[in-house]
Amino acid sequence: MSNAKPETLKYVPTTCPYCGVGCGLNLIVSDGKAVGVAPWQRSPINEGKLCPKGMTCWEFIHSPDRLTKPLIKKNGKFEEASWDEALDLVAKKFKEISDKNGPRSLGFQVSCRTPNEECYIMQKLARVGFKTNNVDNCARICHGPSVAGLSLSFGSGAATNPFEDVLNSDFILVWGSNAVEAHPLAGRRIAQAKLKGIPVMVVDPRYSPTAKLADTWIRFNPSTHIALINSMMYWIIKENLHDKEFIEKRTKGFEDLKKTVESYADVEKVTGVPTETVKDMARKYAAAKNAVIIYCLGITELTTGTDNVRSLGNLSMLCGNIGRPGVGVNPLRGQNNVQGACDMGAYPNVYSGYQKCELPEMRKKMEDAWGVTGLPDWYGSTLTEQITQCGDPIKAMYIFALNPAVSYPDSNHVKRSLEKLDFLVVQDIFFTETCEYADVVLPGASFAEKDGTFTSGERRINRVRKAVNPPGEAKEDWEIFVLLAKKLGLKGFDFKSPQEIWDDMRKVTPSMFGATNARIDKPGSVHWPCPTEEHPGTPILHKEKFASADGLGTFFGIEYRPPAEVADAEYPFTLMTGRLIFHYHTRTQTDRSKVLHYEVPENYVQINTEDAKKLGIKEDEHIKVRSRRGETTPLARITDDVAPGVLYMAMHFPNGANNLTNTALDPMSKMPELKHCAVAVEKITEAK
Amino acid sequence: MSKKGDMYYAWTSDAELAKKAECGGAVSGLLKYALEKKIVDGVFAVTRGQDIYDAVPVFITDPTDIDKTAGSLHCGTLLMSKLVKKYLDGAGTQKIAMTVKGCDMMGLYELAKRQQVNLDNIIMIGVNCGGTVSPVTARKMITEKFGVDPDSVHKEEIDKGQFIIEYEGGHKGISIDELEEQGYGRRSNCRRCKLKVTRQADLACGNWGVIGDKAGKATFVEVCSAKGADLFDKAVKDGVIKTEAPNPKGLEIRAKVENAMYKLSDKWRKKDFEGLGEGRERLKKIVKETSRCIKCYACIENCPICYCVECSTKKPYLVKPGEVPPNFMFHLIRFAHIADSCVNCGQCQELCAMDIPNALFMHAQQVELEKMFGHVPGVDMSLPLLALVEERDERDRLAATGSDQIFDIFK
Numbered sequence A: 001m002s003n004a005k006p007e008t009l010k011y012v013p014t015t016c017p018y019c020g021v022g023c024g025l026n027l028i029v030s031d032g033k034a035v036g037v038a039p040w041q042r043s044p045i046n047e048g049k050l051c052p053k054g055m056t057c058w059e060f061i062h063s064p065d066r067l068t069k070p071l072i073k074k075n076g077k078f079e080e081a082s083w084d085e086a087l088d089l090v091a092k093k094f095k096e097i098s099d100k101n102g103p104r105s106l107g108f109q110v111s112c113r114t115p116n117e118e119c120y121i122m123q124k125l126a127r128v129g130f131k132t133n134n135v136d137n138c139a140r141i142c143h144g145p146s147v148a149g150l151s152l153s154f155g156s157g158a159a160t161n162p163f164e165d166v167l168n169s170d171f172i173l174v175w176g177s178n179a180v181e182a183h184p185l186a187g188r189r190i191a192q193a194k195l196k197g198i199p200v201m202v203v204d205p206r207y208s209p210t211a212k213l214a215d216t217w218i219r220f221n222p223s224t225h226i227a228l229i230n231s232m233m234y235w236i237i238k239e240n241l242h243d244k245e246f247i248e249k250r251t252k253g254f255e256d257l258k259k260t261v262e263s264y265a266d267v268e269k270v271t272g273v274p275t276e277t278v279k280d281m282a283r284k285y286a287a288a289k290n291a292v293i294i295y296c297l298g299i300t301e302l303t304t305g306t307d308n309v310r311s312l313g314n315l316s317m318l319c320g321n322i323g324r325p326g327v328g329v330n331p332l333r334g335q336n337n338v339q340g341a342c343d344m345g346a347y348p349n350v351y352s353g354y355q356k357c358e359l360p361e362m363r364k365k366m367e368d369a370w371g372v373t374g375l376p377d378w379y380g381s382t383l384t385e386q387i388t389q390c391g392d393p394i395k396a397m398y399i400f401a402l403n404p405a406v407s408y409p410d411s412n413h414v415k416r417s418l419e420k421l422d423f424l425v426v427q428d429i430f431f432t433e434t435c436e437y438a439d440v441v442l443p444g445a446s447f448a449e450k451d452g453t454f455t456s457g458e459r460r461i462n463r464v465r466k467a468v469n470p471p472g473e474a475k476e477d478w479e480i481f482v483l484l485a486k487k488l489g490l491k492g493f494d495f496k497s498p499q500e501i502w503d504d505m506r507k508v509t510p511s512m513f514g515a516t517n518a519r520i521d522k523p524g525s526v527h528w529p530c531p532t533e534e535h536p537g538t539p540i541l542h543k544e545k546f547a548s549a550d551g552l553g554t555f556f557g558i559e560y561r562p563p564a565e566v567a568d569a570e571y572p573f574t575l576m577t578g579r580l581i582f583h584y585h586t587r588t589q590t591d592r593s594k595v596l597h598y599e600v601p602e603n604y605v606q607i608n609t610e611d612a613k614k615l616g617i618k619e620d621e622h623i624k625v626r627s628r629r630g631e632t633t634p635l636a637r638i639t640d641d642v643a644p645g646v647l648y649m650a651m652h653f654p655n656g657a658n659n660l661t662n663t664a665l666d667p668m669s670k671m672p673e674l675k676h677c678a679v680a681v682e683k684i685t686e687a688k
Numbered sequence B: 001m002s003k004k005g006d007m008y009y010a011w012t013s014d015a016e017l018a019k020k021a022e023c024g025g026a027v028s029g030l031l032k033y034a035l036e037k038k039i040v041d042g043v044f045a046v047t048r049g050q051d052i053y054d055a056v057p058v059f060i061t062d063p064t065d066i067d068k069t070a071g072s073l074h075c076g077t078l079l080m081s082k083l084v085k086k087y088l089d090g091a092g093t094q095k096i097a098m099t100v101k102g103c104d105m106m107g108l109y110e111l112a113k114r115q116q117v118n119l120d121n122i123i124m125i126g127v128n129c130g131g132t133v134s135p136v137t138a139r140k141m142i143t144e145k146f147g148v149d150p151d152s153v154h155k156e157e158i159d160k161g162q163f164i165i166e167y168e169g170g171h172k173g174i175s176i177d178e179l180e181e182q183g184y185g186r187r188s189n190c191r192r193c194k195l196k197v198t199r200q201a202d203l204a205c206g207n208w209g210v211i212g213d214k215a216g217k218a219t220f221v222e223v224c225s226a227k228g229a230d231l232f233d234k235a236v237k238d239g240v241i242k243t244e245a246p247n248p249k250g251l252e253i254r255a256k257v258e259n260a261m262y263k264l265s266d267k268w269r270k271k272d273f274e275g276l277g278e279g280r281e282r283l284k285k286i287v288k289e290t291s292r293c294i295k296c297y298a299c300i301e302n303c304p305i306c307y308c309v310e311c312s313t314k315k316p317y318l319v320k321p322g323e324v325p326p327n328f329m330f331h332l333i334r335f336a337h338i339a340d341s342c343v344n345c346g347q348c349q350e351l352c353a354m355d356i357p358n359a360l361f362m363h364a365q366q367v368e369l370e371k372m373f374g375h376v377p378g379v380d381m382s383l384p385l386l387a388l389v390e391e392r393d394e395r396d397r398l399a400a401t402g403s404d405q406i407f408d409i410f411k
Helices: A083-101 A116-130 A142-152 A161-167 A186-193 A211-213 A225-238 A245-249 A256-259 A275-287 A305-318 A338-343 A360-370 A383-388 A411-419 A433-437 A477-487 A498-507 A594-599 A609-615 B017-019 B023-036 B063-069 B080-087 B104-114 B135-144 B176-181 B188-192 B224-238 B248-275 B279-288 B329-341 B359-374 B389-399
Strands: A010-016 A022-029 A034-037 A071-074 A077-080 A108-109 A135-137 A171-175 A200-203 A216-218 A291-295 A326-333 A396-400 A421-428 A439-442 A452-455 A461-464 A573-578 A605-608 A624-627 A635-638 A645-651 A677-683 B007-012 B040-046 B055-060 B096-100 B122-127 B154-161 B162-167 B168-173 B203-206 B219-223 B240-246
Touching: A010 A461, A010 B055, A022 B104, A034 B080, A071 A083, A083 A108, A083 A116, A083 A396, A083 A439, A083 A477, A108 A116, A108 A383, A116 A135, A116 A338, A116 A360, A116 A396, A116 A452, A116 A477, A116 A498, A116 A573, A135 A338, A135 A383, A142 A305, A142 A326, A161 A186, A161 A291, A171 A186, A171 A275, A186 A200, A186 A211, A200 A211, A200 A275, A225 A256, A225 A275, A225 A305, A245 A305, A291 A305, A305 A326, A338 A452, A383 A411, A411 A433, A411 B023, A452 A498, A477 B203, A605 A624, A609 A635, A609 A677, A677 B007, B007 B017, B007 B224, B007 B329, B017 B063, B017 B248, B023 B063, B023 B096, B023 B122, B023 B203, B023 B219, B023 B224, B023 B240, B040 B063, B040 B080, B055 B063, B080 B096, B080 B104, B096 B104, B104 B122, B122 B224, B162 B176, B168 B176, B188 B248, B188 B359, B203 B224, B224 B240, B248 B359, B279 B329, B279 B359, B329 B359
Parallel strands: A108 A135, A108 A396, A171 A200, A171 A291, A200 A216, A291 A326, A396 A421, A421 A439, A573 A645, A605 A635, B040 B096, B096 B122, B122 B203
Antiparallel strands: A010 A022, A022 A034, A071 A077, A071 A439, A452 A461, A573 A677, A605 A645, A624 A677, B007 B219, B007 B240, B040 B055, B154 B162, B162 B168, B203 B219
C-alpha cells in the first residue's frame, strides 16, 4: 500500500512448514507480526483446508524462546556473541580441523525442514569449502530407502504420481502409512476417494486412524512386509493375474522374481495373515484396472527398508500399475522439504538432481560451474554414520536445523557421540536438546522469515514467502552461509537472494532447469522433472519408459529377513514407533502451540488390553519401557488397536522412543531400524 | 434525504475509478468517499491475489488504493465477518466500511449479538450475491466443461442463471443448473442460501434490475438504513455519486431475478435436506460422516457464531484430548451451541480437512429450529432462544455452583 503506516492484515501466501504434502496457506501479518493463519483456497493441493498443525503454524514464530543472538560456549557456559565473532570462530575451527585431519574429519547435517535454497548452499559450502562429501540430510532416517529402492526398481527415487491422483484409481493399497495423521491432507485424498466408492485397503499392524477409514484393514506381524508381498505375488502369478504384456515390454528380472516367490505360498506363520486373506489381497490388487500403492515409514524405517520398497516396486510392475493416472508407487515424504533436501544434493554421493559424485564427468561439470578443482569422488558418511564417527574420524560437525539428541535412534549413543566432537555448530531457531552439546549456536530464521521453496512429496516445488523479519539479530539461514563462505574466502557464494541461489542450482540441474523462479511463483507451481522452460512439468513419472538408463523397470527376487532385534524372553515386546497428528518431529515448533500442547502434552505408549491386564497396568499411569539401550516412562494407553505383544509409541518426545530404538542399519540405504526393536514393560510400583 | 427502501441507479463521477470498476463503480465510489471524508478509518474489502481465482481480504486506509478492490470475484469464498473480530479488534476502536455478501452480513449480526463486533462502527455496503464458486472447482469446471485454459480467463461472472467467462479470444456461458447437476458450480451452502439481496445491511447494491442505457454503467442501490442513507446522500450531495431513478421495468426484473434465485435455493434445500433422511437415519449419517474428523478445529476457528474463550470442545471430560477421530461429543457440542444461530456461511464445510458436510448438518438443524421457534438468525439483533449466553457471566455463575455443567450429566 502506498501509505507509510504499518500494514494491517496483510495476507502472505506460503507453504506449510510441516509435513511433505506442501499445503498452501496464508500468513496474516499486522504491524510486522504474524498474527494468524488464513486458508488459501486457491492452492490446488489442499484447497484452503489444513490439519491441526497447519492451522496453528504461526504460533511459534514470535515465541519468546526464539534464539535471537549467536551463542559461544566459554568455560562450559553459553555467552552471547556478535555474528562476526561467532562466524570467525566457526570458519577458523573448521579450517583448522580440515587442514589438520582432512575432509573426512568434518560432518555436515542438513535438515529437511529448511528450504531448497538453503539445502543447496550448505552442501555447496561443504563440497567447495572443504572438499568433503560428508554431507547428508535427515531423509536418511525417513525415506532414504525410498530413494535407494525406487531408483533401483524404476530409475528414479521419487513418488510416481501426485496425491490427488488417487481419485483416478480403482483400488488404493495403503501400506505402512498412517496418512490421516502423518500426512493429513494426503489422507484427505484417500478419504475423498473412498467417498467416491474407490475401495481402500490399509495394511498395518496397528488399527490406526487411517486403518479405521479403510474398507479393509489387514493386520500383520510387524516388519514382515517382504513375506506378505512375496506371497501376494506368488498368488497373482499362480492365478495368472499378472500383466504379461507390461512385464515383457517394460521390465526385466521377472524370472528372478518368479523363482523367489515360489516358496511364499503360505506365510501365515511369519506374517500372521491367513493364506485365504493373502489370496484375497492379491486378487483385489491384480483385478483393479488401476491400482495405486501408497506407503510410508512402516516400509522404510527397517533394516530391510530398501528391500521392502523394491518389493512394492515388484508388486506394482507385476500388475502393470506404473506410468498412467490412478496407479503408481507413492512414498508419502515426511517433512516439508524431505524431497527437496535430497533433490538439492545434500547427500553424500550425489549433487543436485541426483548427479553422481563418483562420475568424473559430473565432478568436472560441477567444478567448472562452481569454479573449483578437486571435488571428492568418494561416498561420504551418512547421517547416523557421522554420529557413530564422532571423535574418529569426525572432529567437527555442523548441524543445521536438526535435533539428533531427540530424533535419531538410540539417544544415549547420540549424546555420548556428540560429546566426542572437538567442535560442534548448531544452527536453529530454538535452543534444542542438541544445542547443549554445541560450541557455537547460530540463530536462524523460521519458515515465515525467509523466501525460498519446499519440494513436496509429489515433486511439486512450492513457494515459501517471507512474511516477517527474523527476531532480534537472528538471520535468514541462506545469508548465514553466505557470510560464512565469505569468512572462508570462498568464491561463488555472492548471493543476494534465495532466488539467485535457486538459479545457481538450476543451471547445473537438468531435471529442474525449466522450473524458473517466475513459474514457481505461480499457484500450483510445477512438478519436476521439468527440463526446459517450455516443459509443462511431470506429475506422473515413467509414462512411456522408466527413468532408468535402459528405460526398463527391474524386478528383484527378494527374500524375507527378520528385523535386527526381535522380541525374546528378556525383552518380550515389539516396539513400533510413529507420528501423531498433533506434533511435528521433536515438537520444538508444535509444542509452542497452545492447542497442540493441550492435545498431547506428554509421551504415551499404546499397549494391548490383555497385556495391560496381565501386568496390572491401568490407563494413563506411567509405566517403564526398557530396551537394551535405554528406558523411558510414558503414560500407558490401553487399546486393542495394537496386538498383544506389540507396543506403539510416537517419536516426538525427548527421552522417549529414541531412548529405546535400535541403530542397526539397512545395508543398502543406511536406514536405522527406527520402527522395530525389542523392549520390556514394567509397572512402576511406588516405594512406600 | 433518502430513507430506508429508496432505490436508485447510481454511478461514480470518478472516470478513472469507473474504468476499473464494474457497473459504474458506485460501491468503489462510496468506499473511496467514506475514506476521503474520514467517515471511516479504514475500508475492509476484497482484492485480487495471485490471479482472478484468488480473493484476498484487504484493509485499506488510503483512498487512492480503493481501485484495488474494484470488480467482483465469484471465486472468493471468504467470510469477512470473523476476520473483523479476530484481526480488526471487532471494530471496537475504529470505524470501518465493508463490502458484505449475505453471509458476511449475517455473520456480523451474530457476532454483534455476542458483543464480538461493534456494528455501530461498521458501515455495511451489501452486494447482491448469487453464490460463490471455490477456486479449485472453478478452474476444474473451466477446463473440463468450458474447454478453456483457466489461466487465459480474465473475467468471470454469474448472471442470468449462467456462469460466464471472458477469455483471450472469446466468452462463454453455461447454465448454473446444468453445471451443478454435474457436480460443478457454486458451493453447496451457496446453493441453499436465500439471502441474495442484503437488505439488512446499510446499503444493498448490485446489478440486478439495471436495464436500458444504464445497463452495465450503473449500480442498483437500495437504501436500507439511516446510516446507509447518510453516507449515500452525502456522496450524492458532494457530487461523487450520480444517480437517477430506476427504470420501473428494471424493478420488476430485479424482483424476478431474486425470485428465480429463491426457487433454485428451495430446490437445493429440498434435495439436500431430504438426502439427509430423518430422525435416527439422519443421526446415523451424521455420526458416520463426522467419524472422519481429524480435529483441525477449522469449523470452530472459522465459524461466525463461535466466540468462546474457553471452548467446551477443549474440556477434557467432554472430549478426550489427543484422540483422532474425537468422540462424537465434539460435534454434539458444536450442534448444541450453534445450530439455532447458524447462518449457513459454509466455512465449516469448505475448510473441513476431511470434507465432512458440516454446513449441511448445521443448516438442516437450523431450519428445523426456525420452524419450531420462529427465530431467524443473521438478519437483525434479536437474540436466539436457546444457546446464547454471556460466556464470562455464565462461566462465573456456574463456577460458583462448583461445576461448569448446566446439568451435571456426570453425577
